[in-house]
Amino acid sequence: MTWFKRQSGYLDPSGEKKVRTEGLWVKCDNCRQIIWKKDLEENLNVCPKCGRHFRVDAHTRLTQLFDDAQYERFSDKLVSTDPLKFLDLKPYSERLQRAQQETGLNDAVINARGKLNARPIIISAMEYNFIGGSMGAVVGEMITRAIELALESGEPLVIVSASGGARMMEGVLSLMQLAKIAAALARLDEARVPYISVLTDPTTGGVTASFAMLGDLNIAEPGALIGFAGPRVIEQTIRQKLPAGFQRSEFLLEHGMLDAVVHRRELKPYIARALDFMAASRSPKPIEAGLVSN
């Protein structure tokens, strides 16, 4: 009887010892450091070495913003009907089905209601993993419904964008959402209900061209790609080389397109402070009252 038996093909000819580390470690694409995934998650998915903000899905985003990670979803039964029966490399209906299976969502946004620092609030968070966070009729309608609920309840609204823009598979129906949402936001503005837009990596195309830039405050995470057209298209159009850092949040802040660039750790307290400030300025005539008593 043999104690050990050598299996043929068992030894790796390269002589390297392979260890299964898949899923445990992540390489930061900015500083190239290897980070333990758990460390990254505990740091809100921000690289502990260099501060690179990794993308987070809509659900994670909502758990980071709401008190005790508790929120209630609404208007999440809407599903795209593939109105144009669109076909590119594969049918749009197939893409939809796949995205639905992978994300567990019906479309690229979650509408949620809950509390942020004890204040009732409505947050719509876009899901980039659902066909690039693109905005078709369902996303447009869900965001409109979130705005309408804010209008009805008077609760402030936050929209967290992460999107490649309008969804080309729904053609003009996607583009119509820009006008529809902008009109709803105008009503919210008239009613003086606060709306804060949070732009995360990436926010581009029709989403930048509509609600992402229409906030009472437009704030972004560090290093986020924000723009309308891609840099190559712009270079070809204006026939000029674009400056370094073009279309990143810091560049946009410097050029007056944003109100603030806020670290993910500071995002929740920042929103809370901003809403406190807005609520104070909405209370009935505080300044006049003060003047009279003096």
Ligand SMILES: [Zn+2]
């Ligand atoms: Zn890093």
